[in-house]
Amino acid sequence: MKTLAKLIFVLTIALLMASSSVFAGELIIKGSTTVLPIAQKAAEAYMAENPGVKISLSGGGSGNGIKAIIDGTADIGNASRFIKQKEVSLAGTKDVYPVPFRIALDAIVPIVNGKNTVAGLTRGQLKDIYLGKIKDWKEVGGTPGKIVVVSRDSSSGTFGVWKELIMGKERVIPSALTVPSNGGIVQAITTTPGAIGYVGLGYLTGEIKAVKVDGIEGSEENTLNGSFPISRGLFMFTKGWPEGETMDFISFILSRKGQDLVKEAGSIPLF
């Protein structure tokens, strides 16, 4: 009985001490789901190096990330696009000056089945295929056969870029197959000879064939030199010039170690 009482006493003290240990810093990060895997890897590594820091992460999309910076509900807002003029003006009315940091690059590569003979497409052809205007592979120089359009769910970040850089204001045809993940697209393309889809650069495998866009191959190199057309920068925004923990975290991501984590997360590092 005595030992039990002792044990309870010790446990209570330990619990009290654990709950009262003050965190050295706290970071709130919100925004783009495309940047989320990078932020997650970086946050885990950063917290392991600095045990006192607590980082809370959430998604919600690029728009929400930038909004969170303007409202002051987050320290860092992730965005898979640059800030819009409308958002800059909104920030101005609240005396907030958002500072962008480009932390990584991202390329989206059109893919077809390994047996497909088409090696390259122009952006215009890709758009017409996704609009349903081009229906057969023979129209783009391939062996005749119906084109099966595969797309991502409309709320995915990858779809967002595809829509912005290829579709513009127009809509993907309703008959397009939608798949909930990059891996799902690869799976669908592998098993469907007439299919075309698109995935992030990190998801290219030997089973599928990457298609050149405007004659340029989708690769890390071509993205870095800016020639591959379906690419974009990934950003972290801070409210004013970052200070303290926020500054340290941004510096960490931009360091060699941070950029290695970017690569691990499936995006393209800056250097």
Next chain:
Amino acid sequence: MKRQIIDKGVHSTFLLIALFSITALSLIMVFLFIEGIPIFDLISVKAFVFGQYWYPTDDPADFGILALILGSVCVTLLSGMMAIPLGIMTAIYLAEIAPPKVAEIVKPIVELMASMPSVVIGFFGMVVVAPFIQQLFNIPVGLNMFNASLMLAFMAVPTICSISEDAIFSVPVALKEASFALGATHFETIAKVIIPASLSGICTAVILGLSRAIGETMVVLMAAGGAAMIPGSIFDPVRPLPASIAAEMAEAPFRSEHYHALFAIGIVLFLFTLIFNLFADYLSHKFRQVGEASL
């Protein structure tokens, strides 16, 4: 005196537990309606249910779910057409025709099929069945309504079979013996006595099997193709209601129009299953056999 107190205590404990589960369920329902109804400030119920285009993230967005509803209905009907005859006939075989030794082995296997996780069936449909039916029918894409229905039928057969088997099995022997005594063959007895006597159980089995098919998410998410279009043939890809919710909810911003629209889809789905269950209830009352054969 003491025994009466204990009895009362047991009474109220059970009442409390029953109330708890009912309250939890009705709270979920209330939540579903609270989160779903705001979308109707933006568009009318008619435009939501009969709208042809589902482009929830465009600006301006379109929230028409007709294609999704038709996707669900078609997939369920088609899977019913495959699963109902198979399920009921298997049940008749197991309960009436099969030698006891065969039934002893087959019945547990059928019941085991019911416990197959839906994600496994969906994966099977996506990886194995899709390329197969694509080559077999020489169609452009294997992820389509037919594939999803086939996989759903797989899931519905065990449910339909085991519940109907129970119903058929519990038809009193006296009825059967009376039929034989009047000179009826085994087939005539099955067709004219046993099936009518167990009809209410069989109807319940069918409805339960179909409501499993209409609410099933993983299989249709993986095998139906996910195209939000009104299907023109059974080999067109479709996007049933549960698949849309599952695929989009994670990325829909909290309390946005898209979020509310997905909850409204949930309401539609809830109404579907509610109607199914009410119908099952009605059927099981209507065809209830009175007297010895009542189930």
